[in-house]
Amino acid sequence: MSPAASTVTVIGGGTMGRGIAVASLVRTPAAVWLVETADGLREELARGIAADAEARGAHGAGSRLSVVGSLAETPEAELIVEAVPEIPELKHRVLREAEGRLAAGGILASNTSSLSIASLAAALERPGRFLGMHFFQPVPDTVLTELILHDGVDGQAVEAAERWTAALGREAITARDVPGFATSRLGLAIGLEAIRMLEEGVASAEDIDRGMRLGYQHAVGPLRMTDMVGLDVRLAIAEYLAEHLGPRFEPPQLMRDMVAAGRLGRKSGRGFFDWAE
Ligand SMILES: NC(=O)c1ccc[n+]([C@@H]2O[C@H](COP(=O)([O-])OP(=O)(O)OC[C@H]3O[C@@H](n4cnc5c(N)ncnc54)[C@H](O)[C@@H]3O)[C@@H](O)[C@H]2O)c1
Known part of the structure; x- marks a missing residue:
């Protein structure tokens, strides 16, 4: 299915869903539907996404974008990307509902950072059309998508x-x-070790990050990257990986304390660094 005259639906208008919607408007001629259940967010999302897409050269992007509060309001889509929080029960529920909105030949994808794609597929009636499509942020400025394949995925869905x-x-x-x-496994391992080093007073947050940028040519330091991803998002991933891959992914106490205190990183204005501006 060509992206021309097709529909892309993104579920969840947070850090990732917003970026996936912008990239879809900028890169494809598709009609883009964004489902966001938080009532207070939809107006700003519609305005902000259209403005971002237009600033990136997608003239008239606002006319191809619809932001709604439920999947029931969306048309059938050729591509549906789920980007709701990393909570298995929530994803199961959302994916089951999304399956009913797929157009013939369409594919359903989860942007999960860590959860088993096979276990998410198990909740579906047509698991062959489902796979992992893991985007990176900021989505419109990054180029990688990691495709995660479970044993039951159809070859045609992979090609799509x-x-x-x-x-x-x-x-x-x-x-x-x-x-x-x-990707998440390795990125998280570096991020967790950087937090443990900060806890142990090895160096300041700024210097830990500068060390990796200047010494190892990372584009973004591990603590700033954790701020950008969201400490709450990374905590959920760490807990899941600790359960499935072992205690080396156990979240440091500092990370738990910061999440409990609402220091989530860029989205809350403060994490390891100050993002107020
Ligand atoms: N943050 C990152 O850098 C990053 C990178 C790659 C993948 N991911 C993954 O992407 C997913 C989303 O992450 P995020 O950082 O965008 O989260 P987020 O918390 O910023 O946004 C999630 C959004 O989903 C909305 N939502 C909750 N339930 C919903 C529902 N039933 N229907 C529609 N919207 C709903 C919330 O209101 C919120 O706006 C997670 O699985 C995460 O692991 C995150």
Whole structure:
């Protein structure tokens, strides 16, 4: 299915869903529907996403964007990307409902950072059309999409996911369906170790990050990246990986304390760094 004259539905208008909607408007001619259940967010999302997409050259993007409060309001779509919080029961419920909105030949994808794709697929009636499409943020400025394949996925669904990845201007890597896949596992390991080093007073947050940027050529330091992803998001991933891959992913106490105190990183204005501006 070509992205021309097609529909992309994104579920969840947080850090990732917002970026996926912008990238879809900028890179494809598709009509884009965003489902966000938080009442207070939808107006700002519609305005902000359209403005961002237009600033990136998608003229008239606002006319192709609809932000609604439920999946029942959306038309059938050729690509549906789920980007709700990393809570298995929530994802199961949302994916089951989303399956009913798929157009013929369409694919359903989860943007989960770590959860087993096979276990999410198990809740579906047509698991062959479902796979993991893991985006990176900021979505419109990054080029990678990690495709995660479970044993029951159809070859045609994989081909469709590859076509959509290319249409969105992205490059794909393919990973086996193991918790944390190929990217989150490694990215998180570095982030957790950086937090433990901060806890132990090895160096300041700024210097830990500068060390990795200047010494190891990382584009963004591990603590700033944790702030950008969201400490709450990374905590949920760490807990899941600790349960499935072992105690090396056990979240540091500092991370738990910061999440409990609402210091979630960029989205709350403060994490390891000050994001108030
Ligand atoms: N933050 C990152 O850098 C990052 C990167 C890759 C993947 N992910 C994954 O993407 C997913 C979303 O992460 P995020 O950082 O965007 O989370 P977020 O908390 O910023 O946003 C989630 C949004 O989903 C909305 N929501 C909750 N229930 C909903 C429902 N039933 N229907 C529609 N909307 C609903 C919430 O109101 C919120 O706006 C998670 O699975 C996460 O692991 C995150």
